Amino acid sequence: MWNHKDSYRVRNGIVPASAIEHSSLGLVFFPAFDWKISSTHPERQERLLYTRDQIVEEGLLDVPNIREYNPIVADWDVIERVHVGAPDLQSWVTDAHRVSAGGAIAAADAVLQGEVDRAFALVRPPGHHAMAMVHGIRGFCTINIEAVMIQHIRQTYGVKRVAIVDTDVHHGDGSQDVFYHDPDTLYISFHQDGRTLYPGTGFMDEFGGPQAIGANIDIPLPPGTGDEGLLKVMRELVLPILHEFKPDIVINSAGQDNHFSDPLANMNVTAKGYAELVDLLQADVAVLEGGYSVQEALPYVNTGIILSMAGLDYSCVIEPNYVEQHQSANVTKYIDDLIVKWKQQWARRDEMAREALVGHTDRWVHDYSVYYDESGVQEQRRETVRLYEDKIGWHSIESYGNYGPYAKQSVYAMFIPWQADDATREEAFTEARKAQQRGGLQRYVVVDPLGSGQIELKGK
Template sequence: MAADVHKKGEAAEMTERSVEPPVRPARTSSVRKTGLIFFPAFDWAISPTHPEREERLLYTRDQIFEEGLMDFPEIVEYRPRLAELKDVARVHFCVPDVQSQVTEAHLIAAGSTLVLADALMNGEIRNGFALVRPPGHHSMRVVHGNRGFCNINNEAIMVEYIRRKYGVRRIAIVDTDVHHGDGTQDIFWHDPDVLFISFHQDGRTLYPGSGFTNEMGGPLALGRTLNVPLPPGTTDEGILYVLENLVLPVLDEFDPQLVFNSAGQDNHYTDPLANMRFTAQGYAKLNEVLAPDMAVLEGGYAIESALPYVNTGIIQAMAGLDYSNVKEPDYVPDRFVLTSDMRRSIEATVNHLLTIWESRDDLVAKARQEHGRFYSRRKRIFYDTDMITEGQEETLRMCTDCPGYLTISTQAARGYGRLNTAFCVSVPLFACRSCIEDAREEYEEHKSEMKYDYVYLQDRPSDKFRAYCTRTRNEIVL
């Protein structure tokens, strides 16, 4: 499904005055390697017994070496590197600053995806799999702390890095984690050039309690977010039905330049945090059919009974190797059956989402009539790891020439203790001149108001991030 990628020379400079429509990358047929990066983050943990710990990758690495996969010419291993603070600020408003919300481990996990992104876009590999932690798909645009085990969103950072450096515009993200990818959804909610599809266990039965079919994207990007809530107990058959009958047809029509997979593996039947019935064979088949350009590890907490087998199957599928013998020790064919009620529910959900997808342009046209020049919404966000409650008011300029610039008023509290307030201005990479100028003006106006503790400008056209502290009157530019 994914577009081919060929070796690019020096990336064309992208100025704020002129952003040319990108040319579709095309990979040469001679490149057959799958790039891998392992980063277990030995020095980072939420707690010593927390399910999100380094063993998630150590058992996988042992399995892969035991199977001799690293000796195959189709597989090449890369070394991780640190992401820069600007790479994070290009995506997130970290309050009060990036350094306070990330550790070195977070920067290496995010930087690992950038290493593989460069290898992909330079034609060294045909696809890649970043086996890294900490995960990231619950991390939203604004960051006050850790939620869902995530501080920063590794895959979103990779997306914006590729768009900025290589001029790629249209990208699809397919999130296969058992938990709804609410952070990734939030980051690309207003972006019509990013298609986000998440299939996950029904949010009425599992964290984070979101990801329903009526969550379709912002008013100028309606239908570019498609959520597939699945019944607990869904098997390989059910998830592969969603892939074949919804994901692939939509990808065909959207025609992305690149396809990425948020590769959560907690749909597995042994995962302790969920209730699904997916197998290693199912995961391998999914990645063979989806054929993502890049996969980035998210969740998956059955450290011994699932992850070594699931990751091995995914790697072999991405590398074009035979994965038919990759099976869990207790694997029994046809052990789990999709009931007729589950099947009807999944079919109805897929049909409903296809209707949304087909009517996406009409939905946007109607939203323009309803909302006028500006669209606003309010949100309450809970950081379950750090016990922080956040309130947001988000306003989008309903521009007719670009995706429109976004402002976010945010305030957070832990218990009864107030944390920080901030006003955030985000200018999309492909913004028009009017939105660029008005967004910068709004940033300057709020700097002088002294209403918030911090004022931020995420100026993607100029690739500058500005953070102003009203107490110290100090401005930092990345």
């Protein structure tokens, strides 16, 4: 579990994590040989095959404190406590998705059962663009691997406060969506500015839902950010926020597409920079997300991350096509200013939480749309949050899908918070049945993550 004492020493630059002690590390590999979007698509099995070859060549699987684990198949019950599908999850979720999520679960189990100190799940397909509602594939993602894993560890081990630090170059809008109304799950994403990159989201005003202000931290970085900028954000902003939040466990959504050679982005981070970033963070579990420079970057970034998580020397990890990267003075100034703005906003979070409720009584309603780029579906949503003065309320989604292979799909989904008491749970079911009686949608579903799971309401 996350060691606050050692992490404090690391965060404040007193010693590198690797100087504290060697850590036992669990590794899970799942390259998903039978799943790809297309034969030339960047999200294909080669993403992990080159990495596997590199790790074997370096003899890392023979290191005494590194242990390999097999993935498992995630149960439908766990997935359905996170996601609702249109027309259903089975229309979109393949065996490969279930094993990818199961690989993350196997990594978390190894840590939480005390078999290893940390674990890294090198799995695909990725998941951080997958939202609670699933109308298809978004940003190469169908189900949210980390969210399913977190659901599992809350069910199995009673873990409460969770922090996710997303180091992918793209904003993890799916992870944000799943946890946006949960004050006990801190989601931190630093990524290339959404004005310059998919999915076009991830800005400072996306600060958490009305009952979870401050639980969502989006740090949009300028193109051209290098090791210097990413490490400064980690040291001066991310780690102090984690220290205040005091999570029980820290998850790293370990995207690697900030690398200078990645074809889908415009950042300048090196393999060694990633290793140092991981060294500072000291996450309990890392889960692979993006990264599409399959030969020039991934084998070396993953090697650096593995060495770093195992507390081993990563100073000699250098890419064959390495060219010294220089972060411009303009980029450095932009990042310095952004850190100052974020510190000011973080300090105002209690005031902002009060401001978020102005004009609302017992309901908060938000209308918006979501586009599924790989499936051609345009989803329209109405989200309603039940506001209480002294506890976390339910939230519902009325979802309408247009175009795509399952056109005109409509679903009402009621999401009960995992912290719900009996009264909140009863009111949520009552609200869902009222929606069902009003009619107008094809399916009515209640998701009770630490209760009865996903329940399909039938009849009137």
